[in-house]
Amino acid sequence: MNNSHPRRRFALSPEPGTPAATFVHLPGGAKTLGKEESSEGRRESTMEKLDESKFEQRLQLWALRIPRELASAVTRLLRSGYLLDKPRVKPVVEDPESDKNRLVVLSDKIQNPDLSDIEEKVYDSLKQICSIDVVPYSLTLGYSYWSAGHVAHLNIPDDLLPYKDVIAKVIYDKNYPRIQTVVNKVGTITNEFRVPQFEILAGKNNMVTEVKQYGATFKLDYGLVYWNSRLEHEHIRLVSLFKKGDVICDMFAGIGPFSIPAAQKGCIVYANDLNPDSVRYLRTNAQINKVDDYIFTYNMDARVFMQNLLEVPCSENKSDSQVAANCSSEDIDPANESSTSNGNHSDVQESCHKDINDSSMISATTKRRQESSNGGDGHCQEDASHSKKRNNKRVKGSGPPPVKPWEHFDHVIVSVVLSKRNTGPDHYLGSTVIVSSVQEAQNKLNAKISERIFHRVRDVAPNKSENWRSSSTAQPCGRNCGEGVSTATVGAGCC
Numbered sequence: 001m002n003n004s005h006p007r008r009r010f011a012l013s014p015e016p017g018t019p020a021a022t023f024v025h026l027p028g029g030a031k032t033l034g035k036e037e038s039s040e041g042r043r044e045s046t047m048e049k050l051d052e053s054k055f056e057q058r059l060q061l062w063a064l065r066i067p068r069e070l071a072s073a074v075t076r077l078l079r080s081g082y083l084l085d086k087p088r089v090k091p092v093v094e095d096p097e098s099d100k101n102r103l104v105v106l107s108d109k110i111q112n113p114d115l116s117d118i119e120e121k122v123y124d125s126l127k128q129i130c131s132i133d134v135v136p137y138s139l140t141l142g143y144s145y146w147s148a149g150h151v152a153h154l155n156i157p158d159d160l161l162p163y164k165d166v167i168a169k170v171i172y173d174k175n176y177p178r179i180q181t182v183v184n185k186v187g188t189i190t191n192e193f194r195v196p197q198f199e200i201l202a203g204k205n206n207m208v209t210e211v212k213q214y215g216a217t218f219k220l221d222y223g224l225v226y227w228n229s230r231l232e233h234e235h236i237r238l239v240s241l242f243k244k245g246d247v248i249c250d251m252f253a254g255i256g257p258f259s260i261p262a263a264q265k266g267c268i269v270y271a272n273d274l275n276p277d278s279v280r281y282l283r284t285n286a287q288i289n290k291v292d293d294y295i296f297t298y299n300m301d302a303r304v305f306m307q308n309l310l311e312v313p314c315s316e317n318k319s320d321s322q323v324a325a326n327c328s329s330e331d332i333d334p335a336n337e338s339s340t341s342n343g344n345h346s347d348v349q350e351s352c353h354k355d356i357n358d359s360s361m362i363s364a365t366t367k368r369r370q371e372s373s374n375g376g377d378g379h380c381q382e383d384a385s386h387s388k389k390r391n392n393k394r395v396k397g398s399g400p401p402p403v404k405p406w407e408h409f410d411h412v413i414v415s416v417v418l419s420k421r422n423t424g425p426d427h428y429l430g431s432t433v434i435v436s437s438v439q440e441a442q443n444k445l446n447a448k449i450s451e452r453i454f455h456r457v458r459d460v461a462p463n464k465s466e467n468w469r470s471s472s473t474a475q476p477c478g479r480n481c482g483e484g485v486s487t488a489t490v491g492a493g494c495c
């Protein structure tokens with residue numbers, strides 16, 4: 001199967017850490033935009049009218065024609081890498097031949113109509129669900145596909161840098177008002193928050209935008225937080241493994257692309273990030289998506305976060321009431337509000353504040369917020385708007401069930417870069433851990449990876465296919481032994 005890809009001159013940076021606001025291909029046939037060349041003694045400008053069709057990418061794919069009532073079952077089965085995986089393109093579409101059917105579009109990795117690229121076990125299950133009817137499916141990703149939000153994010157190579165303003169102006173003029181800001185990534189990402197540096201090339205200096213993923217809305221400032229739209233499939237793939245009521249620990253949560261959909265599913269999420277801006281947007285996004293009752297946000301180093309989460313609170317002996325992760329959160333477990341009335345809540349808060357204040361890793365923002373939310377009396381309180389919102393919800397009788405994360409949680413989400421390089425910094429965790437072996441990963445995570453399930457997510461950068469990035473879930477034993485099982489499935493023991 002031949003997919004015709006226009007040759008890329010420059011594109012939205014595909015590196016992790018570079019937000020995929022807009023993906024821009026320079027037309028495949030275009031010579032250097034704006035460059036004047038000599039041709040047969042005649043100076044010929046290659047500055048041409050923008051031809052949007054040059055941006056089109058046509059994919060020749062395969063699809064399964066199935067009765068529409070089976071669409072959920074089939075997509076659930078094929079979700080682990082066999083479905084079409086393009087941001088903002090649905091893999092299940094109407095069948096032009098019959099409204100009783102649906103077409104389930106398969107990944108471009110499925111090359112053969114006999115589906116021999118699909119694992120036998122999955123194929124057998126598929127046969128049990130429906131009869132196999134494979135049809136060709138042609139998909140065109142047009143000019144407008146390559147954008148999200150109002151920010152067009154370019155990654156202009158050195159040889160085109162002299163023309164960056166011309167390029168930006170064309171993109172801006174041709175796409176306004178949909179595109180209102182054109183930025184170019186500058187340098188490589190070196191900071192621990194994985195936030196790229198940008199220069200504004202055209203439009204307004206406003207990097208705050210909203211993107212949508214699988215029905216959830218994410219507000220973010222591209223200049224302050226990590227975001228990568230291209231991880232959409234990975235976000236949802238991982239969350240699809242969770243069940244309602246699962247307790248999730250998202251150690252490097254960013255602005256919430258794992259935490260928010262997990263909470264939408266009814267999981268109780270302990271979400272942490274070291275970047276105070278990420279945590280701020282995480283909270284905003286929890287509110288926008290109306291799952292703030294299910295997400296407890298933290299702003300600290302992941303190791304401190306885990307230690308606090310696993311530490312049995314001193315109040316545990318005093319009460320059966322729920323407490324919030326040793327109270328090291330900026331937020332309070334909303335389910336805990338009921339415990340406030342019996343007096344145990346404040347006991348916990350005090351003990352936890354000691355933990356937090358002892359930690360040199362906690363950010364100034366966290367401390368500031370703690371001080372202000374404490375009202376100076378050592379008792380945690382929610383800010384008024386949050387509290388009000390939760391009160392509204394509580395009246396409706398919704399809210400998460402009680403949890404004790406130090407006893408049990410179901411999944412830990414860790415973002416890890418696996419790389420053959422061994423020179424990377426390892427003083428912080430998350431996407432920035434560079435490991436060259438499973439053993440090294442175990443050492444760094446202080447967790448035993450007994451069942452290894454590697455899932456290729458995407459290349460770190462073009463031409464860097466030896467580096468790959470994986471999100472995995474790990475299940476701690478819940479007995480504070482410090483061991484865990486890094487796997488996409490749960491249940492294995494460790495002690």
Ligand SMILES: C[S@@+](CC[C@H](N)C(=O)[O-])C[C@H]1O[C@@H](n2cnc3c(N)ncnc32)[C@H](O)[C@@H]1O
Binds near residue numbers: 194228273
């Ligand atoms: C690659 S991003 C992943 C964010 C999010 N999971 C996502 O998929 O968008 C890694 C995140 O880890 C955070 N981070 C880096 N070092 C950290 C540490 N020591 N403790 C907690 N978070 C950290 C960064 O601020 C960043 O948001």
